[in-house]
Amino acid sequence: xxxxxxxxxxxxxxxxxxxxxxxxxxxxxxxxxxxxxxxxxxxxxxxxxxxxxxxxxxxxxxxxxxxxxxxxxxxxxxxxxxxxxxxxxxxxxxxxxxxxxxxxxxxxxxxxxxxxxxxxxxxxxxxxxxxxxxxxxxxxxxxxxxxxxxxxxxxxxxxxxxxxxxxxxxxxxxx
Numbered sequence: 001x002x003x004x005x006x007x008x009x010x011x012x013x014x015x016x017x018x019x020x021x022x023x024x025x026x027x028x029x030x031x032x033x034x035x036x037x038x039x040x041x042x043x044x045x046x047x048x049x050x051x052x053x054x055x056x057x058x059x060x061x062x063x064x065x066x067x068x069x070x071x072x073x074x075x076x077x078x079x080x081x082x083x084x085x086x087x088x089x090x091x092x093x094x095x096x097x098x099x100x101x102x103x104x105x106x107x108x109x110x111x112x113x114x115x116x117x118x119x120x121x122x123x124x125x126x127x128x129x130x131x132x133x134x135x136x137x138x139x140x141x142x143x144x145x146x147x148x149x150x151x152x153x154x155x156x157x158x159x160x161x162x163x164x165x166x167x168x169x170x171x172x173x174x175x
Contacts, residue, residue: 068148113149
């Protein structure tokens with residue numbers, strides 16, 4: 001295995017850290033979502049508990065963060081849905097090339113998500129506010145697209161590197 005891979009492998013802790021932070025953020029968002037939803041439901045059916053208007057918009061915003069960030073995590077784990085019915089009939093080298101091609105396409109999508117997500121957040125998002133929370137900019141509603149794009153870039157770079165490294169692996173050894 002070329003020495004360059006040994007040097008590049010030293011940045012794996014960075015990929016692991018981004019994964020851990022993203023996963024922690026998703027967990028915290030899920031906990032907040034559950035608590036706010038429970039509060040909202042209790043507020044509707046228990047007379048002495050207030051039913052504030054801000055809960056619904058907050059829940060939807062938190063869900064949008066969780067949806068796109070968990071999709072980025074799926075890239076790292078290779079758990080996105082994909083078609084593998086023909087994989088056993090194709091040469092292994094061709095499969096690796098197709099995996100790299102698919103990862104490059106997703107990497108391009110991630111860059112588009114960062115740029116366009118930021119543009120939407122800074123244009124449409126900053127011009128409006130939440131109906132139930134007029135003091136809060138809609139920037140936070142569009143920002144998750146940009147944030148997930150950043151995580152996707154990190155995880156796709158790692159995936160592409162692993163595919164390239166696998167071309168140099170000895171025998172059945174996987175990168």
